[in-house]
Amino acid sequence: MSSPISTPFSAESTTADVIAGVDLTGRRTIVTGGASGIGVETARALASAGAEVTLAVRNTAAGDETAEDIIATTGNKQVYVAPLDLADRTSIAAFVAAWDGPLHILINNAGIMASPLMRTPERWEMQFATNHLGHFGLATGLHRALAAAGGARIVSVSSSAHLRSPVVFEDIHFLERDYEPWAAYGQSKTANVLFAVEASKRWAADGITANALHPGGIRTNLQRYVSDQELDRMRRAAGSSGVNWKTPEQGAATSVLVATSPLLDGVGGRYFEDCNEAAPNQPGTPRGVAPYALDPVAAQRLWDVSVETLAA
Numbered sequence: 177m178s179s180p181i182s183t184p185f186s187a188e189s190t191t192a193d194v195i196a197g198v199d200l201t202g203r204r205t206i207v208t209g210g211a212s213g214i215g216v217e218t219a220r221a222l223a224s225a226g227a228e229v230t231l232a233v234r235n236t237a238a239g240d241e242t243a244e245d246i247i248a249t250t251g252n253k254q255v256y257v258a259p260l261d262l263a264d265r266t267s268i269a270a271f272v273a274a275w276d277g278p279l280h281i282l283i284n285n286a287g288i289m290a291s292p293l294m295r296t297p298e299r300w301e302m303q304f305a306t307n308h309l310g311h312f313g314l315a316t317g318l319h320r321a322l323a324a325a326g327g328a329r330i331v332s333v334s335s336s337a338h339l340r341s342p343v344v345f346e347d348i349h350f351l352e353r354d355y356e357p358w359a360a361y362g363q364s365k366t367a368n369v370l371f372a373v374e375a376s377k378r379w380a381a382d383g384i385t386a387n388a389l390h391p392g393g394i395r396t397n398l399q400r401y402v403s404d405q406e407l408d409r410m411r412r413a414a415g416s417s418g419v420n421w422k423t424p425e426q427g428a429a430t431s432v433l434v435a436t437s438p439l440l441d442g443v444g445g446r447y448f449e450d451c452n453e454a455a456p457n458q459p460g461t462p463r464g465v466a467p468y469a470l471d472p473v474a475a476q477r478l479w480d481v482s483v484e485t486l487a488a
């Protein structure tokens with residue numbers, strides 16, 4: 177294994193810090209969930225460096241407002257909005273069909289966390305369907321556009337919550353086992369890392385790399401299903417003081433770094449946190465990457481299962 181990627185940046189670094197000196201003129205980018213939380217600051221940073229940015233969102237009114245704001249703050253008029261519901265195969269297919277030309281950077285950022293049990297019409301568990309299957313369908317649908325870019329990057333926004341669960345292949349959709357919101361979230365976030373591992377392997381000949389990351393803890397709409405008390409309890413249990421939230425600009429920094437830094441040229445299949453490649457997790461600690469999330473056998477299996485699931 178080659179040496180871990182280390183950068184001059186840290187947990188405190190912002191999108192402005194990591195994008196400084198990067199020129200994305202002529203690069204075409206997509207940010208899913210780009211109208212809320214860290215997606216907004218990810219999109220703003222890409223636009224500030226001259227990229228064309230498409231906000232792929234299910235709430236297009238919020239998307240339009242965000243696009244206007246990004247155009248006003250960056251002066252870059254190439255900020256667009258396109259409808260995308262990741263839990264709906266028809267919506268993904270329509271988004272893919274409407275995409276024309278190369279795609280240089282795909283940021284799979286949208287997500288839901290710790291929701292009560294919800295299912296798609298196919299009976300897929302909603303966190304897995306949204307966070308993994310939707311992004312899998314999107315990326316595979318856009319494969320030709322990514323290959324056409326030459327050196328395209330995919331960014332898989334995962335979470336330290338991947339430490340809560342591997343992908344449980346025996347019962348991914350909680351049809352047999354009791355539903356537990358955090359186990360379902362953790363499973364979906366492990367899937368995000370495994371996707372990066374397998375996509376980098378499968379698409380190496382196309383010059384496509386994919387990496388995953390944990391953005392840090394940021395107060396956003398993501399916590400909509402979690403009470404303040406539960407969040408505090410979890411953060412204390414994880415050994416943090418409960419007050420070390422990142423700003424959205426700090427939270428988006430690792431995504432922007434992974435999407436644009438020359439330090440990651442040709443690098444794929446890895447997991448980052450606080451703007452650096454993460455070390456292996458030490459059991460009982462909340463940092464680092466679980467070995468099961470980087471397991472190439474599980475990555476290949478998940479890919480095959482995802483293809484089968486979407487084709488059914």
Ligand SMILES: NC(=O)c1ccc[n+]([C@@H]2O[C@H](COP(=O)([O-])OP(=O)(O)OC[C@H]3O[C@@H](n4cnc5c(N)ncnc54)[C@H](OP(=O)(O)O)[C@@H]3O)[C@@H](O)[C@H]2O)c1
Pocket residue numbers: 208209210211212213214215232233234235260261262263264284285286287288289306333334335336390391392393394395396397398399
């Ligand atoms: N915030 C944190 O502390 C934290 C920590 C670890 C990992 N993350 C990860 O960071 C990413 C961004 O989270 P955030 O904190 O910025 O949360 P957020 O503010 O809730 O943004 C998430 C975005 O995903 C969109 N989304 C949800 N379901 C969708 C669907 N079916 N189709 C299309 N878009 C959908 C949401 O759209 P609506 O606005 O329409 O709901 C929203 O725009 C997520 O993948 C999350 O797991 C966040």
